[in-house]
Amino acid sequence: MNSPDVTTILRLLSDRSRITILDILMDGRAYTVNEITAFTKLKQHTVSYHLKLLTEAKLTAVKQYGKFRYYSISNTITPELFEFLSNYSPVEPTKSYKQHFAKKELKQARTCYDHIAGELGIKIKDFLISENIIVPANDNSGIYSVTPSGEIFFAEELKINIENLKKKKRKFCIDCLD
Template sequence: MTNDPDLASLAALITEPARAAMLAHLLDGRGWTATELGRAANVGASTASAHLRKLVDGRLIRVTPSGRHRYFRLADGEVARMLEHFAYFSTPRRPRTPGETRASGALRRCRLCYDHVAGEIGVALAQAMVRNGWIVDAEPWFRVTPAGASALAALGIAAADGRACMDWSERRPHVAGALGAEIARAALTSDWVRREKASRALWVTPAGEEVLRVAFGVERFENAG
């Protein structure tokens, strides 16, 4: 008999294919209905409800009633971090159709990792800010410098230390934590990036291309096509 945490039960909860698809869909930080999550997992309404009940009971997601609907979200940022780490150690899945290839390319290019920007653009931003002297890589943290605080304030981004989050597709860290959330907030509210309607991919707008190139010094910003 052991008092160790029940890792097997947690792993089983996450790795069931339909639940894994739902959790991946929730990694964009938004709330989704059972119908939407069932569609993302390609299961019927009753099956989706059963899976969501298990995820709620397992404290991986939470549900918020709003009018006639109930919206499901990840329980918190710690769950998102665990899922990203899980993805990092997972074997990449080969796209089977042209549509899957485009969707995979969009996710790898730029996506939301719960509340911060990830993918090629997220990693490029982290590298550019280190190169500019805006942040210092003090693993596992990114510390904002005085010069960085001024530069970020000019872009409408509140200075706050960030946390290094290993990017599963780039295999290098992007900026998470308070600074990562601030960058994502500014990018969305300033229309530098736009959300993909049915996924967590982000598309860089022309205004965002300008900010990435001129303000941050990021050159590789083209959208996946």
């Protein structure tokens, strides 16, 4: 019986450039090599090489639109793995004012794969709990349930169909690392 070769994924994730690329893709959008190059300050051929490896390992996916190729996270497992590993990773120290400013902006508000994160995300979650729209599970698992009044709130106030969201592959209504 063949066992999975976990070292392949670990090798891919051990490279800072690939982690940076995955981090950019965590907002759930698709980007071209040129866009990722602008974000990372890496050379275009280097970004292309890393994206090729990530795509071969099925961590990213690529779609062609006209002459452009757009890369995105390929599944729901990649961000979950990324978030899980982040829980056990040391925080990188700030080395410059520019880096400090960027971290400060990200701390306030950002998207994290498919949800709002940062201080804004925490405030929204706290509001939803205080208004009894969502309630945490009793087991400290980081999973929340939408209350009956919450379902009405999402449907009427925000025009969000909760039942459709529950059918998606991604876990529904979970805590973020923030």
